Amino acid sequence: MKNAAMLIVLALAFGSLTAFTSSGGNEYLGSKSCKACHSNKKMGGEQYKQWSKGPHASAFKTLQSAEADKIAAEAGHKTKAAETKECLSCHVTGMLEDGAKFNKKFKNDEGVGCESCHGAASGYKSKHAKDVAAGHKLGLMNPSVEGGDAEKLCVTCHNEKSPTYKKFDFKARWKEIAHPKAG
Numbered sequence: 001m002k003n004a005a006m007l008i009v010l011a012l013a014f015g016s017l018t019a020f021t022s023s024g025g026n027e028y029l030g031s032k033s034c035k036a037c038h039s040n041k042k043m044g045g046e047q048y049k050q051w052s053k054g055p056h057a058s059a060f061k062t063l064q065s066a067e068a069d070k071i072a073a074e075a076g077h078k079t080k081a082a083e084t085k086e087c088l089s090c091h092v093t094g095m096l097e098d099g100a101k102f103n104k105k106f107k108n109d110e111g112v113g114c115e116s117c118h119g120a121a122s123g124y125k126s127k128h129a130k131d132v133a134a135g136h137k138l139g140l141m142n143p144s145v146e147g148g149d150a151e152k153l154c155v156t157c158h159n160e161k162s163p164t165y166k167k168f169d170f171k172a173r174w175k176e177i178a179h180p181k182a183g
């Protein structure tokens with residue numbers, strides 16, 4: 001009987017853990033793996049180009065600066081900002097997630113990439129191009145601006161734990177990084 005109770009406890013614990021990880025076992029591939037299709041108006045948009053020009057694509061580069069090293073030192077870290085786990089957690093894709101898996105092609109220098117918001121892509125990358133609904137089942141996320149999920153996602157990083165936190169006005173900030181489909 002004890003064993004059965006233990007199994008139930010384990011099953012519950014495991015179930016709730018998987019509910020909080022965004023990648024569901026998928027690997028992070030890096031934003032370059034989205035470029036071929038998502039910088040092409042015929043395929044539905046120029047999201048890659050819009051993202052590359054925006055603030056998220058340079059979020060890792062920001063850590064490689066004297067200003068960032070100073071912030072890290074003031075927070076009590078002995079390592080440079082770009083090598084400090086706590087700083088990387090919000091400045092690089094996937095680093096907020098415990099046990100995240102990264103493909104060998106993945107590079108920190110992409111900063112906050114597509115998969116930070118749309119989910120680790122190894123499962124859905126090929127599939128969703130032909131069948132978006134199947135992609136969603138394989139881990140593709142499309143957090144809704146209207147529905148409020150997008151804002152909840154933003155504030156996992158845009159919050160007081162950021163040493164340079166500025167009050168986060170979702171509607172205004174979303175306009176700065178929106179990347180809608182063409183036409």
Ligand code: HEC
Nearest residue numbers: 033034036037043044114115118121125128129132141142
């Ligand atoms: C082989 C081409 C291809 C690649 C590579 C690709 N996509 Fe897509 N993606 C598409 C197509 C086609 C659609 C559907 C466009 C439509 O019909 O609206 C789409 C749709 C999407 C959508 C919208 C989903 C929805 O619910 O409407 C998101 C988000 C997305 N892709 C993210 C990504 C990310 C992130 C990557 C890189 C990890 C990626 N895609 C790589 C072709 C691709």
Ligand code: HEC
Nearest residue numbers: 055058059062090091112116150153154157173174176177
């Ligand atoms: C994984 C963490 C993460 C998530 C999720 C995230 N951001 Fe950011 N965002 C950052 C970081 C880090 C910067 C700073 C980049 C820099 O200055 O190099 C930033 C900067 C920005 C900026 C530039 C202005 C500023 O505040 O410095 C805007 C606008 C922005 N984000 C909007 C959003 C919106 C809207 C969402 C949700 C849809 C979002 N972000 C989700 C990490 C994140």
Ligand code: HEC
Nearest residue numbers: 034038047048051112113114117143144145146150180181
């Ligand atoms: C900071 C978070 C964030 C990042 C980074 C991000 N997206 Fe998005 N993306 C969103 C949100 C939120 C939406 C949903 C907007 C809505 O509700 O209409 C979206 C929508 C989309 C759509 C659907 C557009 C439409 O009009 O239906 C595609 C395709 C897409 N993203 C691809 C990408 C690709 C490719 C990248 C990287 C080059 C990327 N996104 C980076 C948050 C992000």
Ligand code: HEC
Nearest residue numbers: 068071072075081086087090157158161162163164165166
């Ligand atoms: C909780 C997430 C989070 C953590 C942890 C974090 N950052 Fe950031 N960082 C952000 C966001 C979001 C921004 C955009 C500005 C803001 O905070 O609203 C940003 C912006 C910055 C900027 C640009 C300055 C500016 O005013 O835009 C620097 C430099 C920076 N961070 C350095 C660091 C360093 C160094 C660490 C580690 C000690 C760190 N960050 C940890 C989320 C984070």
